[in-house]
Amino acid sequence: MSKYNLDYLDELEAEAIHIMREVAGQFEKPALLFSGGKDSITLVRLAEKAFRPGKFPFPLVHIDTGHNFEETITYRDKMVERIGEKLIIGHVQDSIDQGKVVEQTGKNASRNGLQTVTLLDTIALHKFDACIGGARRDEEKARAKERIFSVRDEFGQWDPKRQRPELWNIYNGKIHKGENVRVFPISNWTELDVWNYIKREKIELPSIYFAHNRDVITRNGQLMAASPFLNMDDEDIVEHKKVRFRTVGDMSCTAAVESDADQLDDIIAEISASKISERGARMDDKVSEAAMEDRKKGGYF
């Protein structure tokens, strides 16, 4: 009788592949939500491992706020060409033009919150019954309680009190018409796991993850990239700093950190030593202690 242990990255990878294949097997019209961030880039790699040499059994879906880092869009288009899979883009601008949402005003205006409407419309338009996302439980304490298969009602709402128990590695994807499931294959990964995996798999990332020189302003103690999407006034002082981004969202809500880490190894060393958690660099979570819980209930990723 032999004994063996799987290395932790192999175990996390195998679990994520299993979850993706369950999505393929259980749903009629799944999709993979692709933001251009490192977590969704990792999902694409995992999908290749799950389904190659076959095609992905789902398209990639990008909810585009219009306030993007140019580097992310360049990366996205290049990647889609390389993997030869379908990309569907939902534009927040369309939701604004249709009058479904109203652009925020004021100094801290962001399109981040508006994405939810565009996402739900895109899901409804294409009749997606499952959306794979890159959320992780270590990011935030509401996420720490969310299931891997997370059922949303037809308004996209998550109800923490009505979660189905998730037992062993058996996933119940049964839903009623109009409902859909958000599926999180890398739920059990930490930020550091993602970076170590990116290194092991030699995955290419958008350049903004690495240290570079950029004009920034300081808002609420955080460094924001100076851009036309940020409502700036005379009090905002533009400085030129060497920075990198730990998460990639919309330009008006993703903060940079000062860093010299321009190589993967340096980033991994920096994160291992870091004392600010990843979502600490997201303005949208700072609003209140229950910010994430409220947004998830409203249909956020």
Next chain:
Amino acid sequence: MNILKFFTAGSVDDGKSTLIGRLLYDTDSILADQLEALQSSNRKNDDGSIDLAILTDGLRAEREQGITIDVAYKYFQTDKRKFIIADTPGHIQYTRNMVTGASTAKLAIILIDARNGVVEQTIRHSYLVSLLGIEHVVVCLNKMDMVGYSETVFNAITDRYKTLAADLNLKDVTFIPVSALKGDNVVNESEYMPWYKGRSLLHFLETVDVAEEDYGLARMPVQWVVRPQTEALHDYRGYAGRILSGSFNVNDRVTVLPSGSSSVIERIEIFDQEPAQAHAGQSVTLHLKDDIDISRGDVLVNSDHLPKRAQLIEADICWMDARPMDDSITYLLQHNSKLTKCKIREIIHKVDINTLEKQDAHEFKLNDIGRVVIKTADELAFDVYSENKANGAAILIDSRTNLTAAALMFRAVAD
């Protein structure tokens, strides 16, 4: 480095959230902004120190009620191992969450308040640990600071627990006296209990042997058939799935169930690798020498060690839905990738989880546990849960609500 998944059972009053908070805090696993949110919170211990329990109380409803209402997962690592904690609530109405958290765990931490010793709740938690077949049990006697760090108290409680463990057939049980509040024997060894010669909780978690044993029961449910259908890969047909147990080698003879046809493994693929052998836990794509009809829901098994095959099965059951069990309706049963219809044929007994007494029963409600006979529409290829957990468990789905209604652990083919 490997991963240990464990879960904690105990009530709010036993200091469970504080224990987890202490593990995270003393291993420097709390990041600066989380710590800042913690320090600015209004909740403090009586002596003004930070209330570590806040770290695991995730949802607003819980903060308002001061209880844990759902399973929360926490992650930390040391230089020896990575840990995933399922923090499960101890209240009686939340048995289903504990079963959920325990179903993927290899180790259980059972918390006992040293002032109270073994209580009804301890019996309940230990019974569930035994039912779910958790391999390793650590009994933490918490609040040792409140009983003067007394060895006599520790010995009295461990003696009582050993009787319970023997009754429940728990194999590997370790006792550790701790104070989660003060930090004794959680991460750092205590200076107040020189009589305790064992390891601290963290040291134990880092060193307990959790390697997978290979009992020769190779099982792989097919999740997806990879068929590129391109000109270059016209005949490519790979069976994708995650190996549940045992290992598969190239040239092994395998049987496909339920059809019973058999073939030989030609090739094992893990993306661009082609290993000669693959083990439990790995997600692979298998290729067979013969062209046989295989689809999602089938299971590939080692032909020398076939699983049991039946439609009438005796199983332990934990009811998880607010709607009670109804033997007049048809449920869906999901056994790994296999989905079939199922009815409850007979209730053998219900277990009073406070006294462990078996009782006759005519109904099963939320959090009830017992034994039933089920009848499935299709034959299942399963192993007995106590011999092979991974292929011995299933869930029932209520097709009216689509909710997960029950957890099943197969015990035997029924007569």
